[in-house]
Structure formats: C-alpha cells, structure tokens
Amino acid sequence: MILEIAQIDIKPGSEAAFEAGIARATELFRAAKGCRSFAMRRSVEKPQRYRLLIEWDTLEAHTKDFTGSQPWKDYRAMVSPYFEAPPQVEHTELTLQAF
Template identity: 60%
Template sequence: MITEIAQIDVKPGSEKDFEAAVARAEPIFKRCKGWQRFELHRSIEKPSRYRLHITWDTLENHTIDFRGSENFAEWRALVGPHFASPPEVEHTNTVARF
C-alpha cells in the first residue's frame, strides 16, 4: 500500500463548497482500481489549505489507472474549480506505526 498526499490550497471562501465536492467524490473513488480509502484534513493555521490522504494498493493504481481514467476527469470537474493553485502531490510508504 502507498499513501498519496495532496496539498490543496483552495480559493478563500470556497472551503465549504470544496469539502462538499470531496464528499460527493466518494463514489468515484470507490470504483477505482486499487483504491482503499481517503481522508481530508484541513489546516488550522491556514484554513484554505487541505491535505488529502488517499491510500492505494500500488503507486500505479494512482499514477496510471486513476490518472488516465474518466474517474480522474470527474474528480477534477468536481474539485478543480475550487483550487487556488495546482495541488502538490507526493507518495509515501508507511515505515512505522505506533
């Protein structure tokens, strides 16, 4: 398993609409190959900044299967209008759990 972490800055004032759009995207992710779960975290210090944590079976499930699919286009249509700038995305492996 890998975790995709996307830092997303949204347009100030669109936070609630963005959160609602992410919630509406759950069915999109549920039909994606290798998708496990996602969590949306909102910054306390910077309330227009979010971190989306998505767990996938493999890196390719995100970078190839999802990014090259209609599911990705649907996702971006829902959330993209709220972006203040392009998201920063990285992938991690869990190396310790306490």
C-alpha cells in the first residue's frame, strides 16, 4: 500500500470554496481503481495549507491509472482555481506502525 501525501497551499480567503471542491471530489476518488482511502487535514499554524492523504493499492494506481484520467481532470477543475502554487506530492511506504 502506498500513501500519497499532497501538500496544497491555497489562496487566502478561498478556504471554504476549496473545501467544498474537495468534498465534491471525494466521489471521484472513491470510484478510482486502487484508491483505498481519502482524507484531508488542514494546518493549524498555516490555515491556507492542506494535506491530502490518499491510500493507493500501488504507486501505479495513482501515477498511471488515475493521474491524467478524466476523473483526475475533473478533480483538478474543482480545486485548482484555489491553488496558491502547484501541490507538492510525494508517495510513502509504511516502515513502522507502533500503535
């Protein structure tokens, strides 16, 4: 399992609109092949910073099957107008789980 972490900084004042767009986009991820879960967290210290935490079966499920697909384009159309800068994305593997 791969965890995608996308850090997204949005334009000040667009938090509610961005969150509404993400809420609509959850159905696109729910239907995506290989997508296991989708969560969003907002920074306490930097309220315009969000992190999407998306679990994929494989790296390819995200990078080949989803990225560039029509659902991905639809997702980007819902949220990209609020981006301050392009999202920073990385993929991680679990190496330790203590609790």
